[in-house]
Each structure stands twice: as C-alpha cells, then as structure tokens.
C-alpha cells in the first residue's frame with residue numbers, strides 16, 4: 001500500500017513543490033512554503049459507484065434562501081443555498097465580522113436557526129457587537145471554539161440553516177500536526193466543513209483574511225473546495241465597502257453589493273453614483289465623469305487629472321484609483337495622437353471619493369481629464385465620456401454601453417462622448433460619436449464649461 005506523500009505548498013498561491021524553498025517560484029512570496037501531506041490512493045478495490053441518470057436529481061435543493069440583506073442577496077443571486085459553503089474574504093478590519101453578523105441576525109430574525117462559531121472574538125464581544133447592530137434574535141446562538149470536531153458536532157446537533165465561522169484561520173483539526181492557519185489545517189478544516197454542510201443542509205459561511213495584495217492567505221487554496229467565494233473590499237479611508245462574487249457555483253459573478261460602514265453597522269448604498277458624484281465641482285478643468293462598470297453594475301465616477309509644471313523634465317505620472325498601466329498608455333496617446341504637449345508636467349490622475357476605475361471604458365474620460373487639465377478648459381457639467389483608447393488614438397467600443405448610458409441619463413447627464421459604433425442612447429441623452437481621441441479633442445469647444453476657468 002502506498003504511503004502518504006509529503007509535498008510543499010505555498011500558503012499564498014497554492015503552488016505545490018517537491019522540495020522546500022524560501023521563496024515561492026510561482027508568486028515570489030517569501031517564507032510562504034509549508035510542508036503538507038497528500039493521502040495516498042486507496043488501492044484498486046474501490047466500491048463500484050452508483051451511476052445514476054442526471055435527470056432524476058431533484059434540483060429544488062439549490063434554491064437560494066434570502067439572507068434579508070438586499071445587497072448580499074443581489075450578489076448571491078437570491079441568497080444562500082442550503083448545503084453550500086461560501087468563503088467571505090477580505091483584509092483585516094474591512095468589516096467581514098460585521099457583515100456576517102448582520103447576515104446571521106437577519107436570517108435568525110426571520111425565524112431560522114443560526115450558529116455563529118467564534119474563534120477570534122469572545123462571545124461577549126460578539127454579543128456586544130450584535131447589540132450595537134440591532135436587537136438580538138432568539139434563534140441566534142454562539143459557539144466559542146477553535147476545534148473543528150466541536151464545530152462539526154455543533155452543526156450536526158443543531159442543524160442550523162446558517163453557520164458562520166469566524167474565521168477559518170483560527171480552526172484546528174485534531175490529529176493534524178500543524179499550526180492553526182497553516183495550509184494543512186485550513187484545508188483539513190474546510191473539507192470537514194464542506195462534508196458537514198452537505199450532510200446537514202446548513203449553509204456555511206467561512207470568513208477568511210486576505211493579505212494586502214489580495215491573496216486569500218491560506219484560503220486561496222479553498223477556492224476550489226467551496227461553492228462560492230465572496231470578496232469584501234473597500235478603501236479604509238472611506239466608508240464604502242464592495243461585496244463581489246469571485247466564484248459562484250449557483251449563479252453569476254456579475255453583481256456588486258455596495259455598503260457604507262456606519263457606527264451602527266453596514267448599510268446598503270442603493271445609489272453609488274450619487275455617492276461618488278456628491279462633492280463634484282462641475283466645470284473644473286481636469287474633471288470628467290465616466291459611466292464605469294463594476295461587474296455588471298454601471299456606476300458614475302469622476303475621473304480627475306492635475307497637470308503640475310515641474311521644470312524642463314519628462315512627464316511623470318501618479319495614479320490613484322485608476323490603473324497605472326492605463327494611465328501611462330492614455331497619457332502617451334494624449335501627447336502623441338492628441339497633440340497636447342505634456343513635457344515638463346507632473347500628471348496626477350485619480351478617481352474621486354475612493355472609487356476605482358481600472359477597466360478600459362475609463363480611457364476616454366481619463367484622456368479628456370488630462371487634456372483639459374493641461375489646457376485649463378473644463379467640460380460642461382452635463383457631459384460624460386466613455387470609450388477605450390487604442391494606441392493609434394482610436395476610440396473603441398466598450399461592454400454594456402447601453403446600461404452605462406441609462407445610468408448617465410438617470411443621473412441627469414445630457415451629453416455623452418462615445419465611440420462611433422454606439423447605437424442610440426436613452427431619449428434625452430445626446431450622443432457625441434467620435435472615431436479618435438483627436439476627434440474628441442476637436443469637439444471640446446462645443447463641450448466646454450461656460451462657468452469654469454477659461455483657457456489662457
């Protein structure tokens with residue numbers, strides 16, 4: 001009979017190696033490689049499995065049950081599916097415990113039993129937090145443990161509709177000779193929890209901490225094991241938080257849930273566009289609004305640029321909330337194809353209010369922001385711009401333009417600079433179709449602000 005095999009696994013990216021190394025050859029992480037064991041195959045005398053017609057399976061079991069938090073249900077395509085395991089990943093302090101406790105309280109308030117397994121905080125801390133979030137439902141119970149066997153026993157006995165485990169990194173499986181949070185422990189714990197979820201019909205939500213660069217530390221390995229991977233992100237200097245599905249076995253990964261962290265917990269933000277445009281000063285040179293897409297949800301964001309003369313030196317670029325590679329490309333195209341000299345300037349580009357514009361649909365707005373920052377002529381308050389820019393200066397089509405234009409119209413914009421290929425927009429939104437960036441720059445005299453500063 002074959003022996004269990006020793007392998008070395010990177011806790012950041014999950015890459016496997018036959019020998020230990022100080023640095024992972026795949027993700028370049030230092031001191032991330034740990035020893036793990038892989039069970040040997042169980043010989044050839046396996047039982048003959050049941051081979052069953054697919055059509056005879058009851059699919060009703062995969063019907064999601066609403067959590068009652070609309071933004072969560074939007075991302076999950078209705079709610080949590082019984083017997084499923086979801087991983088909720090995010091940086092420490094972003095609000096994972098808060099969000100999952102709000103889910104737990106909402107599900108319990110609707111009359112279903114919920115278990116919160118707390119390995120990180122004491123039950124009194126959980127109770128204090130729950131008390132700040134609302135009234136604590138009777139159906140909500142807590143188990144204070146880091147032992148996987150205890151967790152499995154608790155879920156098996158109580159068969160709750162929802163079990164929240166905070167966090168997967170604190171769990172330890174007896175008999176696994178490795179520290180909590182290690183690859184071997186996290187994987188062993190997750191497999192046990194998947195098994196108990198299937199057996200009891202409980203929806204299990206696992207909380208997992210991710211590192212700064214977005215890797216699910218340890219739980220990265222779990223992406224294959226769980227049904228759903230949710231990512232909770234936000235800029236710590238702002239109150240907005242975003243929930244996105246990275247993987248979802250029961251539905252699309254196209255939605256985003258938007259929340260605001262308030263003293264009494266996370267509140268849904270129904271209208272992110274209004275939030276991002278709240279403090280805008282229309283007409284200022286270097287400010288252009290873009291209907292960007294977050295997953296499939298159109299959101300209006302103000303892209304800003306500032307050109308600051310710094311002597312007879314090459315252009316330098318600083319990006320904040322916009323992608324650095326796209327800023328580089330767009331600035332080069334503004335100069336080479338748009339004919340606007342940027343030499344001797346330090347260009348700062350950002351997405352206002354903690355938003356992020358990393359998709360190519362933001363290129364045209366970024367280019368117009370840089371161009372207007374350099375020339376000092378602002379755009380009128382009622383203009384948005386959207387399009388991808390290519391190296392020859394062409395303005396290319398973008399995904400879901402119709403939905404972006406609908407959102408622009410809803411937010412009161414009246415004119416949109418768009419690629420030539422754009423079909424009709426909503427009534428009341430005039431489309432200014434352009435082939436190239438030079439073409440768009442040629443239209444600036446029609447689009448300029450009458451109130452903002454004029455060109456020198």
Ligand code: TYD
Pocket residue numbers: 090091092093094095096097098099129132261262263264265266
């Ligand atoms: P937490 O959910 O503990 O984050 P995580 O579990 O991801 O580490 O929340 C982190 C921050 O949220 C904490 O610094 C305090 C803040 N917070 C609020 O602003 N309002 C609230 O109602 C709660 C519960 C937390």
Ligand code: MG
Pocket residue numbers: 096097098120166
């Ligand atoms: Mg926490």
